[in-house]
Amino acid sequence: MEEKxxxxxxxxxxxxxxxxxxxxxxxNDIEINGYSLTGKQDTDWFDNKDNKADVLILDIxxxxxxxxxxxxxxxxxxxDQKVIILSSYDDIKIVQEMxxxxxxxxxxxxxxxxxxxxAIKAVANGDQYFSDDVQKTLLKSFSGQKVPKGxxxxxxxxxxxxxxxxxxxxxxxxxxxxxxxxxxxxxSISTVETHRKNLLKKIKVKNSVGLAxxxxxxxxx
Amino acid sequence: MEEKxxxxxxxxxxxxxxxxxxxxxxxNDIEINGYSLTGKQDTDWFDNKDNKADVLILDIxxxxxxxxxxxxxxxxxxxDQKVIILSSYDDIKIVQEMxxxxxxxxxxxxxxxxxxxxAIKAVANGDQYFSDDVQKTLLKSFSGQKVPKGxxxxxxxxxxxxxxxxxxxxxxxxxxxxxxxxxxxxxSISTVETHRKNLLKKIKVKNSVGLAxxxxxxxxx
DNA sequence: AGGTTTCTCCCTGTTTACAGGGAGACGTAA
DNA sequence: TTACGTCTCCCTGTAAACAGGGAGAAACCT
Numbered sequence: 255m256e257e258k259x260x261x262x263x264x265x266x267x268x269x270x271x272x273x274x275x276x277x278x279x280x281x282n283d284i285e286i287n288g289y290s291l292t293g294k295q296d297t298d299w300f301d302n303k304d305n306k307a308d309v310l311i312l313d314i315x316x317x318x319x320x321x322x323x324x325x326x327x328x329x330x331x332x333x334d335q336k337v338i339i340l341s342s343y344d345d346i347k348i349v350q351e352m353x354x355x356x357x358x359x360x361x362x363x364x365x366x367x368x369x370x371x372x373a374i375k376a377v378a379n380g381d382q383y384f385s386d387d388v389q390k391t392l393l394k395s396f397s398g399q400k401v402p403k404g405x406x407x408x409x410x411x412x413x414x415x416x417x418x419x420x421x422x423x424x425x426x427x428x429x430x431x432x433x434x435x436x437x438x439x440x441x442s443i444s445t446v447e448t449h450r451k452n453l454l455k456k457i458k459v460k461n462s463v464g465l466a467x468x469x470x471x472x473x474x475x
Numbered sequence: 476m477e478e479k480x481x482x483x484x485x486x487x488x489x490x491x492x493x494x495x496x497x498x499x500x501x502x503n504d505i506e507i508n509g510y511s512l513t514g515k516q517d518t519d520w521f522d523n524k525d526n527k528a529d530v531l532i533l534d535i536x537x538x539x540x541x542x543x544x545x546x547x548x549x550x551x552x553x554x555d556q557k558v559i560i561l562s563s564y565d566d567i568k569i570v571q572e573m574x575x576x577x578x579x580x581x582x583x584x585x586x587x588x589x590x591x592x593x594a595i596k597a598v599a600n601g602d603q604y605f606s607d608d609v610q611k612t613l614l615k616s617f618s619g620q621k622v623p624k625g626x627x628x629x630x631x632x633x634x635x636x637x638x639x640x641x642x643x644x645x646x647x648x649x650x651x652x653x654x655x656x657x658x659x660x661x662x663s664i665s666t667v668e669t670h671r672k673n674l675l676k677k678i679k680v681k682n683s684v685g686l687a688x689x690x691x692x693x694x695x696x
Numbered sequence: 697a698g699g700t701t702t703c704t705c706c707c708t709g710t711t712t713a714c715a716g717g718g719a720g721a722c723g724t725a726a
Numbered sequence: 727t728t729a730c731g732t733c734t735c736c737c738t739g740t741a742a743a744c745a746g747g748g749a750g751a752a753a754c755c756t
Contacts, residue, residue: 653742
């Protein structure tokens with residue numbers, strides 16, 4: 255271990271960043287070379303070609319640009335950045351979405367302290383790393399299913415929502431009804447009803463309340 | 476400043492606790508004398524008469540017993556504990572509920588790092604402390620209203636929900652419709668519709684989605 | 697004893713949501 | 727070119743939500 259591992263941290267809560275720094279400083283192989291408080295700050299940081307990090311610790315819930323968008327940004331711009339998601343949630347859908355988007359590790363804030371150092375080392379070394387609770391969540395979702403080839407399925411188990419559907423979903427959570435949404439998006443009521451129908455099918459919920467709860471759970475709002 | 480200030484921390488995310496400890500350790504007047512990862516752990520800790528803290532840093536979102544329940548526990552058992560809420564949210568309703576329940580300070584995780592030390596010292600000294608964003612939120616809610624006597628109103632600005640209304644609200648968030656709720660509660664559809672109507676009025680939202688969002692925001696579900 | 701709250705139930709309506717189907721226009725990837 | 731996905735719009739219905747009102751029974755506080 256002669257080479258240092260450089261780590262960038264993105265989390266909207268400064269206190270969390272302070273915690274990560276405090277934990278990481280106990281290890282001599284790893285060094286923090288900056289942090290970001292929003293997803294936008296983060297992508298801006300990586301936009302600068304002088305800035306490089308072996309591993310990015312990334313929170314999902316952030317203002318301006320959330321973790322999902324940051325990963326999408328990396329994919330879109332063909333940036334091969336190793337990312338460890340640090341999240342409060344080990345919801346299977348979120349974990350799988352993150353994996354699909356190419357993150358190399360996923361640890362929850364609950365037991366981040368103990369494992370964050372080994373997670374960083376594993377991912378920097380080209381391996382994957384998932385904290386115990388996340389592993390359990392993943393295994394649970396696999397039980398009864400055919401085991402994927404490599405280690406994890408490179409496919410959404412949830413159907414992905416289109417941009418338009420996401421827009422409609424967001425407006426639903428704002429308590430707009432179908433006519434109001436139609437007016438806002440400048441489309442016909444029929445169109446909005448179609449989107450709503452497709453949302454109900456994809457997300458597998460009964461009604462708009464289910465859609466709203468899904469949106470909250472998945473940090474869409 | 477000859478006397479040390481002893482602080483207890485309750486947050487379900489160990490990494491947040493690590494962060495707080497890291498920040499507080501920079502100050503010689505304050506000392507952490509323990510932490511809890513759930514509300515239950517926290518009340519258990521204070522149940523032991525050997526355990527005392529000048530200030531409790533309390534997260535709202537915790538499993539087993541959340542911050543609200545912890546404050547209620549203190550009130551019920553006539554424990555005069557100084558509490559600073561450390562929350563991700565500066566929603567006016569939550570802030571006011573916490574104040575009503577007797578917390579002495581409220582800071583958000585966004586700018587906790589810079590202000591947590593002064594918050595602790597202020598509260599330990601018998602003062603109140605609110606971070607800038609929380610102050611703004613409070614002021615905004617007061618504008619246009621008569622200014623309260625002391626500094627803050629000792630009354631809910633939201634109408635309280637009855638037990639039955641809470642039950643209905645919870646079932647709504649579970650995506651049950653009115654007939655299903657009626658069956659579940661063994662009352663007529665008319666009754667459930669009345670409850671729903673009263674909920675919409677009290678909470679001042681347009682539809683069931685609004686009710687669900689309110690329930691989430693206020694940790695009812 | 698009178699007032700208040702809560703829970704219960706009913707009435708009359710209008711509006712919206714939900715269910716299921718089809719179908720054309722466009723762009724993109726195989 | 728074909729096939730697929732996305733977005734758009736329409737049709738026919740039924741079920742549910744929303745809006746506004748009244749009203750009785752029981753429990754509680756003063």
